[in-house]
Amino acid sequence: MRAYLMSLAVAAPALLLGLSACGNTPTASTESPVASKTNAVGAAAIGAERLIASNSEPGSWLLAGGDYREQRFSQLDQINETTVSGLGLAWYADIDTERGQESTPVIVDGVMYLTTAWSMVKAYDIHSGSLLWAYDPAIDRAKGADACCDVVNRGVAAWNGKIYVGVLDGRLIALDGKTGKVVWEKQTTDTTLPYTITGVPRIVKGKVIIGNGGAEYRVRGYVTAYDAETGEQAWRWYSVPGDPALPQEQPELKDIALPTWNGEWWKLGGGGTLWDGMAYDPELDIIYVGTGNGTPWNQKYRSPGGGDNLFLSSIVALDPNTGKYIWHYQTTPGETWDYTATQPIMVADLNYPATSTSKGGKRRVVMQAPKNGFFYVLDAKTGKLISAEKFAPLTWATHVDKTTGRPVEIPEARFDKTGVAAIVAPAALGMHNWHPMAFSPETGLVYLPVHVSSSTYASPPNFEVNLKGWNTGIGFTAGQGVTPVVAGGAAPKTEAYLIAWDPIAMKEVWRVPNTDPRGGTGVMVTSGNLVFSGNHAGEFNAYDARTGKKVWSSPTQAKVVAAPATFTVDGEQQIAILVGARGLPIGQTRTVPTSANNSRILVYRLGGTATLPAEMPKATAGAPITVKIDPPLLTASNETVASGELLFGQNCAVCHGAAGVPAAGSIAPDLRYSALLHGRNLWNGAVRDGDRAQRGMPGFSTTLTAEQTDNILAYVIKRANDEKAAQEAAAKPKP
Ligand code: CA
Numbered sequence: 001m002r003a004y005l006m007s008l009a010v011a012a013p014a015l016l017l018g019l020s021a022c023g024n025t026p027t028a029s030t031e032s033p034v035a036s037k038t039n040a041v042g043a044a045a046i047g048a049e050r051l052i053a054s055n056s057e058p059g060s061w062l063l064a065g066g067d068y069r070e071q072r073f074s075q076l077d078q079i080n081e082t083t084v085s086g087l088g089l090a091w092y093a094d095i096d097t098e099r100g101q102e103s104t105p106v107i108v109d110g111v112m113y114l115t116t117a118w119s120m121v122k123a124y125d126i127h128s129g130s131l132l133w134a135y136d137p138a139i140d141r142a143k144g145a146d147a148c149c150d151v152v153n154r155g156v157a158a159w160n161g162k163i164y165v166g167v168l169d170g171r172l173i174a175l176d177g178k179t180g181k182v183v184w185e186k187q188t189t190d191t192t193l194p195y196t197i198t199g200v201p202r203i204v205k206g207k208v209i210i211g212n213g214g215a216e217y218r219v220r221g222y223v224t225a226y227d228a229e230t231g232e233q234a235w236r237w238y239s240v241p242g243d244p245a246l247p248q249e250q251p252e253l254k255d256i257a258l259p260t261w262n263g264e265w266w267k268l269g270g271g272g273t274l275w276d277g278m279a280y281d282p283e284l285d286i287i288y289v290g291t292g293n294g295t296p297w298n299q300k301y302r303s304p305g306g307g308d309n310l311f312l313s314s315i316v317a318l319d320p321n322t323g324k325y326i327w328h329y330q331t332t333p334g335e336t337w338d339y340t341a342t343q344p345i346m347v348a349d350l351n352y353p354a355t356s357t358s359k360g361g362k363r364r365v366v367m368q369a370p371k372n373g374f375f376y377v378l379d380a381k382t383g384k385l386i387s388a389e390k391f392a393p394l395t396w397a398t399h400v401d402k403t404t405g406r407p408v409e410i411p412e413a414r415f416d417k418t419g420v421a422a423i424v425a426p427a428a429l430g431m432h433n434w435h436p437m438a439f440s441p442e443t444g445l446v447y448l449p450v451h452v453s454s455s456t457y458a459s460p461p462n463f464e465v466n467l468k469g470w471n472t473g474i475g476f477t478a479g480q481g482v483t484p485v486v487a488g489g490a491a492p493k494t495e496a497y498l499i500a501w502d503p504i505a506m507k508e509v510w511r512v513p514n515t516d517p518r519g520g521t522g523v524m525v526t527s528g529n530l531v532f533s534g535n536h537a538g539e540f541n542a543y544d545a546r547t548g549k550k551v552w553s554s555p556t557q558a559k560v561v562a563a564p565a566t567f568t569v570d571g572e573q574q575i576a577i578l579v580g581a582r583g584l585p586i587g588q589t590r591t592v593p594t595s596a597n598n599s600r601i602l603v604y605r606l607g608g609t610a611t612l613p614a615e616m617p618k619a620t621a622g623a624p625i626t627v628k629i630d631p632p633l634l635t636a637s638n639e640t641v642a643s644g645e646l647l648f649g650q651n652c653a654v655c656h657g658a659a660g661v662p663a664a665g666s667i668a669p670d671l672r673y674s675a676l677l678h679g680r681n682l683w684n685g686a687v688r689d690g691d692r693a694q695r696g697m698p699g700f701s702t703t704l705t706a707e708q709t710d711n712i713l714a715y716v717i718k719r720a721n722d723e724k725a726a727q728e729a730a731a732k733p734k735p
Contacts, residue, residue, distance in 0.1 A: 042111045042123075042132065044158040044177030048205055052282045059568035061107040064155035064200045065436070066565075069347035070279040072104075072438035072524045074566045078573040079606060080528030084542050084552040088608035090574060091129035094592045095122075095599035100561060101580035102198070103155035104436065104522065105601070106163075107567040111177070114578055114601060115153040119167040119197075122601075123180060126569050129603065133180035137167045144168075144696040146194035148216040148470070148654075150582065151696075154276065154434065154562075157201040157208065159228050166197035166210045172226060174208075184231040188212065188224055193269075195219050199276045204287060204320040207234050211274030215292045215340075216470045216654070221272035223289055225323060235323030239272035239291040239311045240265070252325040257310040262303045268471055270302070271295030272312045276434045277345040277368065280320065281380055287320040288347070288366050288380075292340040297428075298473030299336040300416040301463040308333040313341045315368055315376070317383055327383030332372050333406060336416045337396060337457060338428035338472070339372040344436050347380055350444070350504055367503055369437060369448050371430025374400055374407070377503055389506040391499065392431035392450050395488030396424050413487035415457045421478035424487045427455030428654075435520035436563035438531070443545050445500040445509055447531045449520040454491040456484050456658060460650055468698045475649035476658040480642050496520060498533055500548060510548030515539070516586065522563025532575060534560020538585030540577055540602065557591055557612050558598035559583065574605045591615060629727060631677050631720030636711075644715025647708050651700065660719040668696075672720035683713050 046062060054060070054067045058075040066072040079087060095101060099117035106113045111132060112124045121135040144151045147168060157164045162183055163175045170189030175182060188210060189195035194217035202209045207225040215221060221239040226232065241253045243266045248254040261270075277290035291314045294302045303309050310328070313335045317326040332339040346367045354360035364380040373394030377386040388400035397407040415422040425431075429451065437448040458475035465471060478484040496514040501507070514521075516536040523533045530551070531543045536559045542552040559581035566575045580599025584590065591613045592598045600612075634641075648660065655668035662670050676682045685691040687709050690699025700709060 042178045043109050043161055044111070044113075044163060045109060045161060046158045047160060051203070059571075060109075061105065061565040061567050063157065064104040064106055065279070065344070066438075066524070068280040068282055070344060071346055071348060071441075072436055072563060073440050074524070074526045076566050076568065076573045077527040079526070079530065079566075079575065081530060081544055081551055083606055084528070084530060086606045087542070087552055087554070087575070087604050088606075089554070089610040089612070090603045090605040090608040091610055092600050092602045092612065093124060093129060093131065094594050095578075095580060095601065096594040098580070098595040098597050098599055100150040100152040100582060101578045101599050102152040102434070102562050103578055104563045105565045105576050105578065106156050106158050107565060107576070108158050112576060112601075113156050113158065113163050113177075115155050115165055116578075116599065117151050117153070119153045119165060121156060121163060121165050121175060121180065123163075123177075124601070126567065126574070135175055135180040137165070137169075137171065137173060139167060139169050142693045143196070145469075145693055145698040146214065146217060147196045147198070147696070148213065152198050154198060155200045157203045159203045159206075159208070162228070164201040164203065164208050164228070166199060166201050168196050168198065170195045170197055170212065172197070172201065172208060172210050172231070174228070174231065186226060186231040193219050197275075202278050202280060202287070203228055204280050207320065209278065209287065209320065211278070211289065213273045213275035213292070215271030215273040215295050216472065218268040218295055218465070218467075218471055219271070219273060220266070220269035221274055221291060223274045225320070237318055237323045237325070239274060239314075239316070240270035240309070242266050250325060260308040260310045262305045262307055265294070265302050265309075268295045268302075268465065274342060276342045279345040279347045279366070281347045281364070284364070284381055285320065286317045286326060286380065288345045289316050289318060290314070290340070290342040290345055290368065290370070291316060292342045293335055293338045296463065296471040296473035297336060297338050298416050298459055298463065299334050300459055301473040303334070306334055306417075309335070313339055313370070313372075315341055315345060315366060315378065315383075329376070329378050329383050329385060329405065331368075331370050331374065331376060336414065337424060339370065339396075339430065341368065341370040343368055343370045343430070343432055343434065346437070346439055346446070348439050348441070348503075350377070352504055365503075367439070367446065369432045369446075371426060371433065372396065372407075373426055373431035375448075375501060375503070375506065377506075387506050391448060391501060391508070392426070392452055393492040394425050394431060395454070395491065410487050412485045416459050419459055421456055421458035421475070421482060421484035422487050423454055423456050423484050423491045425452070425454035425492050427453040429453055433520055435561060436522040438523045438525040438563075440525040440545055442527060442529075443500075443525075444502065444504065445545070446503050447523045447525050447533075447545070448499050448501050449496070449523055449533065450499055451496045451520045452492050453494050458484070458649070460646065464703075466651065466703045468700060468703055469651070470654045472654055475646065476653035477645065477649045479649075480645060496536075498523065498531070498543070498548075500531075500545070512543060512548050512550065519561065521561050524564040524566065526566060532564045532577070534562075534577060534579065536560070536581070536585065538588050540579070554604070555612070556602060557585070557588055558600065559585055569605070572605060574603055576601060576603045589615065629673055629720060629724045631672065631717050631724060634714070634717050634721050636714030636717070640711050640714045641718045643708075644711035644713070644718075647704070647712050648715050651704065652712065660716055671716045672723050674716075677713065677717050677720060680710070680713065684709065687712070
């Protein structure tokens with residue numbers, strides 16, 4: 001079977017998509033009760049009632065977030081701590097892109113819909129695993145340069161026979177659920193600005209709600225609702241005030257937000273983009289949205305003199321019918337470290353026990369674990385802070401004052417004010433990023449992927465606008481001969497783990513360390529007392545939801561960053577996970593002709609016996625690559641190298657890493673190993689002329705002088721020679 005498919009794949013890769021379901025003989029299609037009722041397999045016949053009652057239909061996974069409350073909890077329990085040992089691969093399909101795969105599938109009326117890198121959409125028959133249709137929005141690949149953190153997409157929304165996808169270039173597209181043909185498309189952004197969309201559209205009462213990203217560059221954040229049938233704009237809500245000389249679009253921008261800003265932030269948009277987290281409470285009829293960091297990051301250059309800079313880094317409650325502001329809670333006032341609050345948001349009912357000071361009882365809450373490392377529980381109706389505690393060893397604040405609701409900062413962490421470079425935890429990637437968390441109403445626990453990090457933040461003497469790339473206003477190294485202060489006294493070690501968090505006691509209950517510390521991964525929890533989550537080591541695992549004990553594991557051949565979904569096929573529970581991220585797990589080789597990082601959708605069932613291919617077919621397998629460090633000799637002066645270091649920190653480090661060492665999970669290459677170091681013409685082609693714009697490296701000819709890019713080259717050659725010397729020293733036998 002495998003040999004047949006692979007030889008076919010070599011001959012005709014385009015056919016592979018439709019034929020890559022392996023190992024499971026298609027069975028006669030017995031329609032699910034809902035599908036029978038509507039007689040519409042593949043119709044995505046979703047309306048308001050079906051979405052609100054999604055918990056009564058556990059055989060489907062109707063929203064990427066599991067349900068409107070985004071709990072990513074399933075009542076299915078056939079796969080449980082007793083039966084899970086028999087869980088095996090039912091089928092898989094190869095994905096034809098090779099960047100990060102971040103989407104959770106939506107499964108409705110017999111069809112699984114998912115998105116891949118470059119905002120492509122695919123629909124699979126859940127009975128056979130065969131591809132029903134695929135849609136490619138044909139994004140100009142140069143647009144990848146506007147995506148801070150890879151050309152990813154986190155999934156679709158389904159409504160009334162249509163499938164909705166937000167596209168990297170700012171389009172919102174409605175597709176026919178049966179055919180994948182475009183029904184309508186709408187440009188939601190100004191195409192002259194570096195806006196991107198990577199998030200999932202949410203649909204409330206016939207309105208598609210979509211945000212955008214770009215706060216690393218120079219945009220103003222907003223979220224927009226469109227009529228799901230026509231694409232006509234219904235409302236738009238801006239997260240930060242515009243030019244104060246002009247009328248503000250919303251009363252709260254003028255009354256609440258504007259007084260918290262200084263300077264000329266609007267010239268760079270101010271940031272505050274809403275690129276991921278949202279949740280809807282159908283009973284309160286409120287949609288909760290999360291806002292991002294400021295532009296530039298460094299508050300000294302964004303809003304000189306300080307201020308809270310509302311509504312950056314906030315959870316905001318909006319009326320989904322009108323977009324009207326209801327309340328907000330700001331997690332990081334005056335943020336200056338890229339501490340967004342766009343992370344996943346969750347609505348839940350928590351049962352508080354009676355105490356000496358409170359009679360306890362059920363409360364409807366909103367929960368979030370944003371980048372800044374605090375876990376927040378807010379009253380869903382009023383936004384009042386119920387609790388906020390550290391879920392990770394952050395060093396920018398000591399605690400959150402429960403009376404004021406404000407964090408108490410550690411003074412040296414605020415490098416923008418002190419002018420002294422500081423090592424602060426977390427780094428810009430956050431203690432928790434977009435990776436979905438899950439909540440089980442049965443255990444009362446939140447399952448949260450944590451990624452501990454720290455970084456040097458320095459305030460360079462000047463800030464110049466970069467029209468082609470990032471505008472952080474931050475140096476990521478302290479500079480030659482400068483020792484940064486360490487906020488909080490010590491920086492935590494970099495590690496990744498999954499925790500179970502009690503949101504009432506606000507305490508960690510159990511913890512499972514990740515075998516590979518490089519980054520987070522998504523989570524799902526089920527009534528089978530199981531938590532499902534992958535990792536960067538190439539495993540898909542199940543844990544006992546009450547104890548954290550690992551009860552099952554399966555190799556994925558790929559890094560896993562997305563979250564799983566679960567559903568039934570003819571009454572039998574199955575589990576789906578999309579795999580593939582930057583690079584391969586350590587020790588893993590390529591096994592997919594269409595994707596260098598082994599991107600695939602994997603579907604599991606009890607008794608499944610399908611297997612992943614062990615190796616690439618001979619015709620396409622390449623020789624193993626060993627990368628040797630081989631820089632030219634350093635001939636530049638110390639002054640040139642020092643100038644290059646400063647410029648590198650301001651212009652290159654955000655992607656290529658502090659001191660030229662890319663951060664874990666970075667999509668940018670390690671320049672110390674680059675062949676470009678061997679010729680100024682080669683270097684300038686990529687760095688100045690934009691030869692690699694299609695691959696995400698913008699040209700810097702309008703923002704940096706030729707002397708400046710020469711100095712950066714000298715600095716990278718210096719760093720490469722440092723590394724070469726270190727490797728040679730390490731290889732020498734010890735006396
Ligand atoms: Ca950011």
